[in-house]
Amino acid sequence: MLFCIMSYFKELIHHALNTCEVMRVDYADVRIVRRQRENIAIKDGVVEALESTESFGFGVRVLRNGSWGFAASNKLSIEEVERIVKQALIIAEASSFTPGRKVILAPSQSVKAKYKTPLKIHPFKVSLKDKIDLLLVADKAEHVSPKIKISQAFYRGFWEEKTFASTEGSYIEQEIIECGAGIEATAIDEHDVQNRSYPNSFGGQSQTTGFELIKSMDLPGNAPRIAGEAVSLLSAKQCPSGEMDIILDGNQLALQVHESCGHAAELDRALGMEASYAGISFLTPDKLEEFRYGSDIVNIAADATLPGGLGTFGFDDEGVPAQKTLLVKDGVFSDYLTSRETAIWLHDLVPSYNKSSNGTARADSWSAIPLIRMTNVNLEPGAWKLEDLIADTKKGIFFSTNKSWSIDDRRLNFQFGTEIAWEIKNGKLGQIFKNPTYQGITPQFWGSCDAICNRDYWVIWGTPNCGKGEPVQEAHTGHGASPTRFRKIKVGIGGWEK
Amino acid sequence: MNLLGEKKLKKLVQQIFSFSKADQTEVSIYTFDHALTRFANSFIHQNVRYENILVNVRMIIDKRIGVASINSIEISDLREVVKRATKIARLNREDSDFVSLPKPQPIPKISSFSQSTINFGSIDRAKAVKTVIETAKRSNFTASGAYEIILSELSIANSLGVWAYQPITSASLSTVVSGENSSGYAFELNFDTSKIHPEEVAKKAVDKAKMGEDPIDISPGEYDVVLEPSAVAEMMDFFSYLGPNARVFYEQASYLRDKLGKRIFSPKLTIIDDPLDERGMPMAFDYEGVPKQKTILIEEGVPKAIVYDSYYANKYKKKNTGHALAAPNTEGPMPGHLVFKPGKKTTCELIKTVKKGILVSRFWYVRMLHHYQMNITGMTRDGTFLIENGKIIAPVKNLRFTQSIPAVLKNIVGVSKDLVLQPSWVGAGLFPTIFVRKFHFTSTTEF
Numbered sequence: 032m033l034f035c036i037m038s039y040f041k042e043l044i045h046h047a048l049n050t051c052e053v054m055r056v057d058y059a060d061v062r063i064v065r066r067q068r069e070n071i072a073i074k075d076g077v078v079e080a081l082e083s084t085e086s087f088g089f090g091v092r093v094l095r096n097g098s099w100g101f102a103a104s105n106k107l108s109i110e111e112v113e114r115i116v117k118q119a120l121i122i123a124e125a126s127s128f129t130p131g132r133k134v135i136l137a138p139s140q141s142v143k144a145k146y147k148t149p150l151k152i153h154p155f156k157v158s159l160k161d162k163i164d165l166l167l168v169a170d171k172a173e174h175v176s177p178k179i180k181i182s183q184a185f186y187r188g189f190w191e192e193k194t195f196a197s198t199e200g201s202y203i204e205q206e207i208i209e210c211g212a213g214i215e216a217t218a219i220d221e222h223d224v225q226n227r228s229y230p231n232s233f234g235g236q237s238q239t240t241g242f243e244l245i246k247s248m249d250l251p252g253n254a255p256r257i258a259g260e261a262v263s264l265l266s267a268k269q270c271p272s273g274e275m276d277i278i279l280d281g282n283q284l285a286l287q288v289h290e291s292c293g294h295a296a297e298l299d300r301a302l303g304m305e306a307s308y309a310g311i312s313f314l315t316p317d318k319l320e321e322f323r324y325g326s327d328i329v330n331i332a333a334d335a336t337l338p339g340g341l342g343t344f345g346f347d348d349e350g351v352p353a354q355k356t357l358l359v360k361d362g363v364f365s366d367y368l369t370s371r372e373t374a375i376w377l378h379d380l381v382p383s384y385n386k387s388s389n390g391t392a393r394a395d396s397w398s399a400i401p402l403i404r405m406t407n408v409n410l411e412p413g414a415w416k417l418e419d420l421i422a423d424t425k426k427g428i429f430f431s432t433n434k435s436w437s438i439d440d441r442r443l444n445f446q447f448g449t450e451i452a453w454e455i456k457n458g459k460l461g462q463i464f465k466n467p468t469y470q471g472i473t474p475q476f477w478g479s480c481d482a483i484c485n486r487d488y489w490v491i492w493g494t495p496n497c498g499k500g501e502p503v504q505e506a507h508t509g510h511g512a513s514p515t516r517f518r519k520i521k522v523g524i525g526g527w528e529k
Numbered sequence: 530m531n532l533l534g535e536k537k538l539k540k541l542v543q544q545i546f547s548f549s550k551a552d553q554t555e556v557s558i559y560t561f562d563h564a565l566t567r568f569a570n571s572f573i574h575q576n577v578r579y580e581n582i583l584v585n586v587r588m589i590i591d592k593r594i595g596v597a598s599i600n601s602i603e604i605s606d607l608r609e610v611v612k613r614a615t616k617i618a619r620l621n622r623e624d625s626d627f628v629s630l631p632k633p634q635p636i637p638k639i640s641s642f643s644q645s646t647i648n649f650g651s652i653d654r655a656k657a658v659k660t661v662i663e664t665a666k667r668s669n670f671t672a673s674g675a676y677e678i679i680l681s682e683l684s685i686a687n688s689l690g691v692w693a694y695q696p697i698t699s700a701s702l703s704t705v706v707s708g709e710n711s712s713g714y715a716f717e718l719n720f721d722t723s724k725i726h727p728e729e730v731a732k733k734a735v736d737k738a739k740m741g742e743d744p745i746d747i748s749p750g751e752y753d754v755v756l757e758p759s760a761v762a763e764m765m766d767f768f769s770y771l772g773p774n775a776r777v778f779y780e781q782a783s784y785l786r787d788k789l790g791k792r793i794f795s796p797k798l799t800i801i802d803d804p805l806d807e808r809g810m811p812m813a814f815d816y817e818g819v820p821k822q823k824t825i826l827i828e829e830g831v832p833k834a835i836v837y838d839s840y841y842a843n844k845y846k847k848k849n850t851g852h853a854l855a856a857p858n859t860e861g862p863m864p865g866h867l868v869f870k871p872g873k874k875t876t877c878e879l880i881k882t883v884k885k886g887i888l889v890s891r892f893w894y895v896r897m898l899h900h901y902q903m904n905i906t907g908m909t910r911d912g913t914f915l916i917e918n919g920k921i922i923a924p925v926k927n928l929r930f931t932q933s934i935p936a937v938l939k940n941i942v943g944v945s946k947d948l949v950l951q952p953s954w955v956g957a958g959l960f961p962t963i964f965v966r967k968f969h970f971t972s973t974t975e976f
Contacts, residue, residue, distance in 0.1 A: 072859045080857035081621045082596040083613050088581065103579035105600045122576045125651035129659050131572020159620045167622070181780055219781050224901035304569045307673035307705045310893075313975075398563075398579035435896045437929075439908045444929055444974035446906050448898050466899055468906075470929070470972055501567050501675045502577070524971050525931030528902050 043112050044196045047091055050116045052198055056123075058094040058136060059116075060197040062348060063107070064397035067155065069188035071162055073170045075181060078163060088397040093119045097133025098126035103398040137374040137387040139351050141200035146345025147208075149338065150241030154188045154210035157242045162186050165250065166212070172254035173216040176262045181217035181226075184250065185234045186210070187495070189507075193397075201350040209341060209507065211237025211493060212245045216258035218265050225264035225465060227450050229257045231282045232432050237493035238339040238509070260451060263463060270452055270467035272523030276427035277469055278420060278516045283449050284410065285492035285510035286433045291473045292324075292331050293408035293508065295442035296358045297391075297499075298367035300403075302376055309499050310440025313473070314364055316380045322364040325477030328413060331359040333368055335390060335406035340509030341493040342406030344393075349401060351390035358408065362477070370403050395504035402500050407491060409511030413483025417514050420482050422458040428522055429453045429460060429514075430467055446470040446524060468524040476517060484513035532682050533560055533602075535694045541602055542686040548611040551588040551618065553630045554688040557816060557855065558602075559583045561681035566654040569673040571662045573655060587856045588614040589630065593621040596857045628843035633690040636820045639811045643721035646698035649678055657702060657727040664731035665706045670738050672731070674704030678722070685818035693818035699810065700725050701952070705911060706734040710744065710976065711924060713737025714891055714911035716759065718950050718957060720810060737890060737912040744924040747915065747973065753886035754968040755879060755916065758960040761869075762951035763892045764905065765800075765960070768934050769864050769953065771903050773802075773826050773834065775841035776861025784903045784935055785832050794830040795941035797872065801825050802836065802864035804851075809866055809950055810957040814851065816858075821851040826864060827938075838862040854955060865956025872944035876962040879943045881919035883964065887928070888914040888921060903934040908974070928970040940966040 044061050051059035065087045072080035089112070090103035100123025102115045166184035173182035189209040196202045213235015217226040230236040230248055238244050279287060294312070299305055301312040314322065325331075335353035337343055344353055349371050356366050369377065370392040377384050392401035421429065435448035452467035453460045491511040498505060533541075538558055545556050564578040584607065585598040595617030599610040654676040665672035679699040686692045702725050703716040715733035717725045756764070770777070777783040804812045804821035814820050817839055825833045837845075838853030841862060852862035872879075880888065887909075895907030909928050914921045943964035951960050 070857075072857070074859070077624050077626070078594075078622050079624075079859050080596070081594065081617050082598075082857050083617055084598040085610075085613075086581075086600045088579075088600065090579065098573070099576060101575075101577040103577075105581045118578060122578060122651045125566070125655040126573040126576045128652070128655035129568065129572040129662055131570060131574070159617065163620065163622065181782070217780075217782065224782050224899075302570075303671070303673065303707075304574055306569050306671075306707060307567070307675055307703065398581060400575060400577055435898045435906065437894045437896045437906045437908065439927060439929070439974045440893055440910055441974070441976060443976075444908065444927075444972060446929060446931070446972070448906075468898065468931075472975070501575075501677070502563060502565050521972070525898070525904065525906070525969060526933070527899070527904070528933075 040194055043107060043109065044194065046109055047112045047116055048196060048198050050113055051093055054120055056093045056095045058198055060092050060195060061089060062193055062195050062397055063089040064191060064193040066396065067190040071166060071186040073166045073184040076167065076170060086396065090397045091116050091119045092400060093123050094134055095120065095123045096127055098123050099134060100126060101400045134372050135375045136371040139349065139371055139388060142346065142350055143202045144345065145204045147206040148239045150208055152242040154208065154242045155190055169214050169250035169254050172251045173214060173258040175255045175258045178218045178220055178262045178265065179216050179258050180219040183215040186212045187234060187237060195348060195350055197350055203346045203350055205345050207239060207344055209237055209239050210242060210244060211235050211495065212248060212250060214250050214254055214257060216261045218261040220265050223265050225261050227257045227261040228432055229253045231492060232434060232450060237341055237495050238491065239341060239343045240339050264451060264465045267463045267465040269527050270464035270523045274519050275522050276424055276516060276518050277520045277522065278424065278427060278429045278514055280429065280431035280514050281488060281490050281512040282492055283430050283433050284512040284515055286436055287447065288331065288408055288410050288510050288512060289405065289494055289508060290436055290438045291442060291445055292358060293405040295473065296367050297403045298369045298373040298377060301367060302373060305499065308501050313441045313443050316377060318364055319381055319384065320363065320365055323362055324359045324364045324474055325362045326480045327362040328483060329359055329362045329477050329480050330357065330411040331408065332357050332411060333391065333406050333408045337407045337491060337509065340407035340491050341495060341507040342509040347390040347392045348394045349388065349392040351388045354390050356389040368403050368405065373403065393506055395506060399504050402504060404499065404506040405508040407509035407511060410483065410515065412486040412489045412513045415482050415484045417484050417488055420484060420514065420516055421455055421460060424455045424516065425457060427455040428464065428467065429455055430469065443473050445473065466527055469520050469522045470524050471520055476520065479518040479520065480515060481518055482516040484515065488513040532696060538682065538684040538694060539692065542684065545586065545607050545611060546688055548608050549588065551590050551615060553589040555587040555630050557585045557685045559681060559683050561679055563679050565675055565677045566658055567675045568658050568662060571666060571672050573658060584610060585855060586610050586614040588618040590618045592623040592625065592627045593618045594624060594627065595621055626844045627840065630687045630689055631691060631817050631819045631839045631849060634820050636693050636813050637805065639805060639813045641720050641811055642696045643698045645721055645723045646678060646700050647680055649722040660727040661704050661731040664728065665735055668735050668739065670706045670708050670735060672704055672706050676702045685814065685816060687818060691818035693814040695813055702727060702730050704730055704734045706738045708738050708742060711738050711741030712911045713741060718952060740914065741912050741924040744926045747925040749928060749970040749972050751967050751969055753883060753966050755883060755886060755888045755962060755964050757890050757962050758949035758951055759891040760889050761960045761963055762953060762958065763895050764934060764937065765867055766954045767897060767905055768903065771900050773836055774861040774863050775835050775837045778835045779845060782901055784901060789832050792830045793832065793935065794827060794938040796830040797941050797944050798827055798830050798938055799870035800827045801868050802866055803868045804866040806866065806868055806959065809959055812956060815853040816855045817853040819849055819851040819853065824850050824864065836862045836864050863955050865953050867953065867958035869944060869948060869959065869961045871946040871948055871961055873946055874943060875947055876945045879945055879962060879964050880916055882943060883916045883919060886916045888916055905934060906931045926976055927974050929972045930969060931971040932969050937965050937968065942966055
């Protein structure tokens with residue numbers, strides 16, 4: 032049977048760890064993970080995809096003589112556990128072929144605990160029929176005009192059951208449940224193609240929560256408005272070019288925070304460990320607690336305890352408890368996202384840094400090693416009401432709903448595009464613009480932040496597809512944000528066909 | 530890893546069919562053993578290996594389609610995945626555009642498997658990585674990168690009699706070599722590890738990093754550019770997805786929607802999708818078990834064809850070109866084995882023809898701004914240089930481009946005769962260096 036009973040899990044785990052101890056490792060951990068996913072994609076009234084996936088396996092990570100080895104398999108048996116442990120040890124030995132920094136782990140208390148995502152309606156207990164019916168109604172409601180050529184509705188469900196154990200005595204069982212949904216309307220005429228999404232682009236909004244999230248979205252109720260905007264965009268003016276004050280809606284700001292702060296604050300990047308792929312970081316260790324990242328109203332925190340965030344859990348994949356860390360405090364760069372290995376490394380470079388791991392080591396499956404990943408990286412809310420912020424802006428552009436994102440390999444030069452933007456003129460929202468883009472350099476951009484909306488507008492947005500690592504891994508991260516203003520930003524980038 | 534082999538996989542597939550009561554059933558089984566040795570700061574810091582099996586079952590019952598997958602070949606689990614797919618299919622709505630899964634066609638036998646790759650273990654990867662690191666160190670550079678080995682078998686079958694099987698080995702070595710203020714990138718891919726040369730990979734990256742030392746500032750603007758194969762491949766991934774893709778085309782969202790048969794690109798541009806080209810990473814069939822067809826996508830600047838899978842071929846009464854992706858596929862069929870027709874000049878000879886321009890080694894973080902216009906943005910990375918009067922005169926700091934792909938293809942004035950194997954989203958292709966006029970850089974960065 033694919034799903035083993037808990038006592039068999041424990042037997043396998045103990046056997047793996049005992050084998051590791053007999054082989055005299057410095058440290059070892061084991062993860063057994065079962066993942067179930069449901070995906071539904073509707074297009075133009077047709078269920079284009081209706082899929083259920085299941086994946087089950089285990090991975091063993093060993094540290095020997097300061098070098099890592101990792102091996103994993105989809106087969107669960109005593110014999111396979113022994114084979115995989117041996118494989119991990121051989122790989123660790125091969126790792127020591129190239130002399131380099133020996134891995135030392137920051138201390139962490141051993142933990143025996145359980146965690147489960149709190150929710151009201153388990154998304155996997157809601158019938159597929161009900162889900163499909165809801166999406167079909169929303170999809171149909173997008174057809175407000177013959178110019179709507181493509182209507183789409185999406186649902187995703189994710190259910191992970193994992194057990195982590197280590198040679199230090201930790202034994203942690205966790206159950207993480209997520210769901211998400213959204214709609215997208217595409218309008219097409221002889222000259223252009225424009226789309227609008229709700230509540231967010233690229234599949235919608237996702238959180239660690241139950242089906243109550245989907246119900247609260249009112250997809251059918253919002254579909255006509257979204258589709259109407261897509262049609263209006265066809266004949267809208269192109270976003271002007273120049274330097275302007277901009278307000279970013281929360282769903283766009285979430286990705287801004289993700290790309291320009293979250294990734295920049297990953298300590299493994301700053302230490303060069305991701306140089307071959309995702310790049311490094313301009314936030315080098317010498318900048319810690321010194322560097323002005325943004326204006327003094329900018330406070331950015333990583334918080335894995337936040338209810339509903341895609342980066343919310345009980346313990347990371349090194350057994351470190353979920354916690355909150357202030358990455359930027361009053362505009363000053365104040366901490367990194369760290370793991371047990373990198374926290375010690377940072378202490379060697381910055382002796383005043385005496386913190387242990389802040390619990391951001393996460394693996395995307397049983398077959399992957401934990402890497403430093405964002406949890407929920409949030410811009411703390413400010414004091415403004417949105418209507419007051421708009422009224423306070425003489426001339427500017429209000430950007431909403433991400434369409435494109437790009438940033439350099441040190442997290443400095445970025446460019447974003449959104450689906451729609453509104454002109455702000457004399458404190459009022461006016462005409463819409465199509466193909467809106469803006470561009471900046473990270474610290475200058477955040478240095479121009481002068482107003483953040485309050486908690487009434489603060490939403491924790493989900494990014495279920497953050498890529499990093501080799502082999503590449505996909506992390507689910509959350510980002511809380513309220514609409515926020517930035518002054519004198521370059522907008523309207525590049526040439527566009529009329 | 531022990532490969533299951535064609536015989537055993539055929540037996541498993543027959544067992545799955547025996548559990549199914551659907552009108553039509555498709556099974557794909559992908560077994561793989563994936564190892565990767567990763568290095569940074571000139572030592573191995575991550576080293577992994579995992580084995581897995583993916584069993585994907587697509588059921589069709591009264592034109593209702595359900596897909597389920599599992600990663601086990603235990604009989605009880607195979608029964609379970611069939612049961613799950615059946616339940617999903619029954620709950621689904623009818624797709625009136627669905628006609629049928631494909632019928633069997635002869636599939637050519639190709640070679641994509643190397644024993645030397647199978648035998649290439651963790652110590653071999655470590656030794657190769659050590660060669661790269663030591664080469665970099667001799668020039669006072671730091672090396673990072675990865676040596677990746679994938680051993681796999683892909684089998685596709687359906688209840689109409691399709692059976693396709695291909696064992697595949699893949700090896701790739703990549704490195705970024707970094708100095709104080711420069712970096713260089715190199716990459717090699719082959720199905721045979723004996724054709725991957727760590728010394729050459731290292732030297733190429735080191736030479737680029739040396740050339741790139743002390744980059745100067747440069748203003749953004751319109752420039753002539755020489756794009757090396759890695760940059761060309763990255764750009765063409767977006768073209769493949771947005772252009773000759775039957776789904777996007779018939780949704781009227783493709784740039785090519787009203788342009789087939791018209792010369793809209795440079796006459797120097799001819800691109801064929803050739804999945805069987807032995808210089809590449811050949812693939813005999815698509816994810817529905819249909820033999821992949823060689824397709825002329827662009828001929829002397831004229832877009833000629835788009836690619837199809839069974840769904841879109843049936844829907845629009847066209848020939849299935851064998852470009853299906855794994856079910857359930859909402860992205861449409863895509864070409865993944867682009868082969869450019871080479872030009873007559875080497876890359877060095879092309880550079881000599883540039884009066885003033887920028888040599889771009891590689892793009893990074895490329896994203897679409899507008900699907901229909903095929904506007905993309907991204908950065909340069911790991912080696913960007915100013916060319917004047919046919920000579921590389923200085924390295925420059927990295928630039929952001931915001932650019933229309935059709936404009937690039939229209940403004941090609943030179944194609945190199947050397948083609949380089951590069952990975953693509955759904956395969957691998959052979960890409961040249963291209964010389965392009967009027968490329969738009971819209972901002973710069975600090976390094």
